[in-house]
Amino acid sequence: MKYCSISEVSAKxxxxxxxxxxxxxxxxxxxxxxxxAGRRLFSENQMTLLExxxxxxNTHMPVKGIQQYVNWVVEGDSTTERRLEMMKNHKQAVxxxxxxxxxxxxxxxxxxTRYKNRMISMNNEMKDQLxxxxxxxx
Amino acid sequence: MKYCSISEVSAKxxxxxxxxxxxxxxxxxxxxxxxxAGRRLFSENQMTLLExxxxxxNTHMPVKGIQQYVNWVVEGDSTTERRLEMMKNHKQAVxxxxxxxxxxxxxxxxxxTRYKNRMISMNNEMKDQLxxxxxxxx
DNA sequence: GGTTGACTTAAACCATGGTTTAAGTCGTAT
DNA sequence: ATACGACTTAAACCATGGTTTAAGTCAACC
Numbered sequence: 001m002k003y004c005s006i007s008e009v010s011a012k013x014x015x016x017x018x019x020x021x022x023x024x025x026x027x028x029x030x031x032x033x034x035x036x037a038g039r040r041l042f043s044e045n046q047m048t049l050l051e052x053x054x055x056x057x058n059t060h061m062p063v064k065g066i067q068q069y070v071n072w073v074v075e076g077d078s079t080t081e082r083r084l085e086m087m088k089n090h091k092q093a094v095x096x097x098x099x100x101x102x103x104x105x106x107x108x109x110x111x112x113t114r115y116k117n118r119m120i121s122m123n124n125e126m127k128d129q130l131x132x133x134x135x136x137x138x
Numbered sequence: 139m140k141y142c143s144i145s146e147v148s149a150k151x152x153x154x155x156x157x158x159x160x161x162x163x164x165x166x167x168x169x170x171x172x173x174x175a176g177r178r179l180f181s182e183n184q185m186t187l188l189e190x191x192x193x194x195x196n197t198h199m200p201v202k203g204i205q206q207y208v209n210w211v212v213e214g215d216s217t218t219e220r221r222l223e224m225m226k227n228h229k230q231a232v233x234x235x236x237x238x239x240x241x242x243x244x245x246x247x248x249x250x251t252r253y254k255n256r257m258i259s260m261n262n263e264m265k266d267q268l269x270x271x272x273x274x275x276x
Numbered sequence: 277g278g279t280t281g282a283c284t285t286a287a288a289c290c291a292t293g294g295t296t297t298a299a300g301t302c303g304t305a306t
Numbered sequence: 307a308t309a310c311g312a313c314t315t316a317a318a319c320c321a322t323g324g325t326t327t328a329a330g331t332c333a334a335c336c
Contacts, residue, residue, distance in 0.1 A: 007312075017313090018295055026293090037302050039313055052249070055242035063293065077260065084253035091246050098239055101232060104193035108229050111190070115222035122215065145282075155283090156325055164323090175332050177283055201323070 003033070003041040013050060027067050028053055030074050049073065059094045141171070141179040151188060165205050166191055168212050187211065197232045 010017045023029045024040070029050060033041045042050075049070065056066050069086060072079035148155045161167045162178070167188060171179045180188075187208065194204050207224060210217035 005312085016295080019293090021314090022294060034314095037313075038315095039302085052245060055245045058238050058242045059246070077256065080253050080256045080260065084250065084257060087246055087250045087253065091243065091250065094239060094243055094246070098236055100196050101236055104196045105229065105232055107190060107193045108197070108225055108232070112222065112225045112229065115218050115225065118215065118218045119222060122218065143282085154325080157323090159284090160324060172284095175283075176285095177332090 001043060003043055004047065006040045006042070009042045009047065009050070012047070013054065015054075023050075023053070026063055028063065028070055030070060056090070059090065060097065061090055065090075139181060141181055142185065144178045144180070147180045147185065147188070150185070151192065153192075161188075161191070164201055166201065166208055168208060194228070197228065198235065199228060203228075 004012070006017050006020055009015070009020060020029065020040075024032055029042075029046055032046060033043070035041055053066055053070075056069070061069075065086075069083065072083050072086075142150070144155050144158055147153070147158060158167065158178075162170055167180075167184055170184060171181070173179055191204055191208075194207070199207075203224075207221065210221050210224075
């Protein structure tokens with residue numbers, strides 16, 4: 001089993017060390033061992049857990065939810081059903097959020113189209129103006 | 139032009155009145171008129187703006203960004219190009235976020251599958267145990 | 277004409293999710 | 307042996323995005 005220091009984990013996952021300490025304190029990263037000097041040693045398992053924590057964060061699960069999930073992981077197989085329920089619910093929440101974002105994207109696209117067209121007509125008006133000025137000057 | 143009171147807007151968009159007041163204070167809802175008694179009157183235009191603000195919030199644009207956008211809207215056609223750029227950038231950010239979420243969803247699906255299978259095997263083990271006990275009792 | 281109910285304000289308060297600071301301990305390279 | 311860099315802790319601090327509170331105004335109904 002290979003262990004990583006906090007700086008290695010920080011570099012690997014691109015997460016500040018302060019955040020990793022904060023996650024430990026909040027119970028998101030449980031049972032981290034220490035070396036003789038008291039420095040954290042992250043096991044493979046913990047890094048795998050960190051990976052899923054990052055996925056849960058990327059899908060906006062609040063820290064408290066992740067905390068609950070991690071507690072259940074630590075508790076072991078007796079919590080499998082609760083974890084299954086949690087992940088199923090979370091999946092639905094994420095799907096709902098994604099579709100909300102997609103609806104918003106459409107509205108944003110409408111804006112983009114409108115602004116593009118406005119740019120074009122403003123451009124045309126400028127040209128017309130130049131031509132008109134040209135005629136008047138001839 | 140029809141105007142709405144704050145309670146009507148709150149009900150229509152399902153946003154607390156306190157939040158609408160906060161948005162006004164932060165400059166997200168500019169130029170709101172008042173009746174003789176000092177109560178807010180939301181115009182059609184402002185409600186259209188509120189709708190796009192909600193879309194921008196749903197796609198996680200920070201209040202400061204929305205503020206900037208609204209300032210440009212108020213400023214008028216001379217800011218069309220900047221608004222176009224902003225919306226194009228924001229669209230890319232949203233697409234990136236959605237794809238991050240979709241990657242996470244796959245990891246969540248893996249968990250769901252794993253937990254389902256574990257439930258099944260735990261179930262089977264229980265049945266085996268029952269059968270074994272049955273045989274021993276015969 | 278007094279009590280409701282809907283609104284107003286400024287300012288204090290809150291939750292979330294970290295980040296920063298200060299003071300101190302190791303282990304190693306010079 | 308000492309200086310340096312990497313780490314430790316607890317506690318204070320911060321940004322974001324609201325929400326709540328307290329004190330007051332107004333219009334309308336009874």
